[in-house]
Amino acid sequence: MSIAEFIDNEVKANDVVLFMKGTPQFPQCGFSGQVVQILDHIGVGYKGLNVLESAELRNGIKEYSNWPTIPQLYVKGEFVGGCDIVREMFQAGELQQLFSEKGVVVAA
Numbered sequence: 001m002s003i004a005e006f007i008d009n010e011v012k013a014n015d016v017v018l019f020m021k022g023t024p025q026f027p028q029c030g031f032s033g034q035v036v037q038i039l040d041h042i043g044v045g046y047k048g049l050n051v052l053e054s055a056e057l058r059n060g061i062k063e064y065s066n067w068p069t070i071p072q073l074y075v076k077g078e079f080v081g082g083c084d085i086v087r088e089m090f091q092a093g094e095l096q097q098l099f100s101e102k103g104v105v106v107a108a
């Protein structure tokens with residue numbers, strides 16, 4: 001399986017996927033940590049993939065999304081954005097609305 005196939009499979013197999021530096025339990029960059037905090041605050045289940053474990057994954061996700069930075073959030077197979085976009089959407093209530101529209105369950 002190529003790295004592009006692996007990424008495509010992860011994005012399609014999981015409702016919410018965060019490609020990040022570190023893990024949800026131990027983020028290893030401030031931007032990844034901010035997105036983890038937002039997702040945890042909303043109460044949405046998600047899969048975190050640590051791009052620091054593989055240069056192939058780190059480069060592959062940038063090519064897959066055509067987006068130069070990490071973290072990258074995907075919801076129901078759709079690229080949402082990086083830290084700044086996720087933070088702005090959260091503050092505006094748009095991220096919560098996106099989860100609702102996509103049928104992603106969040107904890108009350």
